[in-house]
Amino acid sequence: MTGHNIRYGNKIIPFELIRSGRKTMETRVKPDGSVEVRAPEDLAIDRIIEIVSKRGRWIIKKRLHFQQYPKEDLKKRYVGGETHRYLGRQYRLKVIPSDNYQVKMKGGYIEIHTPDDSPEIVEVLLYNWYRDHAEVKFDQILDDAMTVVRKHGIKRPEMKIRRMKRMWGSCIHDKNRIHLNLELIRVPPHCIEYVIYHELVHLKVPNHQKKYYRLLNRIFPDWSERKKRLEKFQIS
Ligand SMILES: [Zn+2]
The missing domain is CATH 3.30.2010.10 (Metalloproteases ("zincins"), catalytic domain)
Incomplete structure (x- = not known):
């Protein structure tokens, strides 16, 4: 991984470059605003910087989005009260102690009935249901x-x-x-x-x-x- 910059308007945007066996380039903005670029091994750095520069506007927009909606981008913890989406709608997670494993949707809630309320188990149950x-x-x-x-x-x-x-x-x-x-x-x-x-x-x-x-x-x-x-x- 190596560090580089692009210039966009009066802004300098740093990015991390990861070389790999892939055929195409990919630019990613992470929730913390940092930028990660994946590129083929043999693509010249000048060319990479040129391509990333063209995505400057998109990078700025993406960063702004993360600033505006920070909550949604927080890492999920799979605990009661947390918001999870289903088909675009938001539901609250309700973790209910039970003898059996069961997941159901009720009102604005996704209910997770489980004997074990550890986040790992709740995540598995939720994703099986998904x-x-x-x-x-x-x-x-x-x-x-x-x-x-x-x-x-x-x-x-x-x-x-x-x-x-x-x-x-x-x-x-x-x-x-x-x-x-x-x-x-x-x-x-x-x-x-x-x-x-x-x-x-x-x-x-x-x-x-x-x-x-x-x-x-x-x-x-x-x-x-x-x-x-x-x-x-x-x-x-
Ligand atoms: Zn496609």
Whole structure:
């Protein structure tokens, strides 16, 4: 990891550079405002600085967001009273001592019934519950999306759900498979739809070149508003 800077207007923005075997560059703003850039081993530093500089406006915006909504970005502790999202809505966690393990939604609460209220157990129970709902919900959205994309020659992919640290979704073109981040169950359905359509279009056009956006615009014209909305949520 090495430290570098970019200049944006009258601001100097430092970033940490991490080189890896990846093919593309990724810029991340962390909740504390620091910037992390991942780049391929052989990409020249001048080029990296040029690319990061172009993202200056986005970095500033992202930092501002973290300043405005610090609460949501605090690391979750999985204790009673804490706020957790489901399909974009906020619910409070209620941890209830019980002989059995059970999770249910009641009013504005997600109730965790458990003999063991340690945060590790509460997290596992909550995420098992998230997963059960994600499997049904994401499948439904995929079904609906297929009725739209099938006529563009896109076949129903295999869908895998897992917790990912950095991406909301990804796809393996050759295997006709999409991966969705389990964390998506926390965001509003219209943002989940955006991610699913984004990946579906990749099954036809793997990269982000003009042809990709031409097809996405045709199939899913309001994608950029949904994308903006999704960017307000952090992958926790
Ligand atoms: Zn993409």
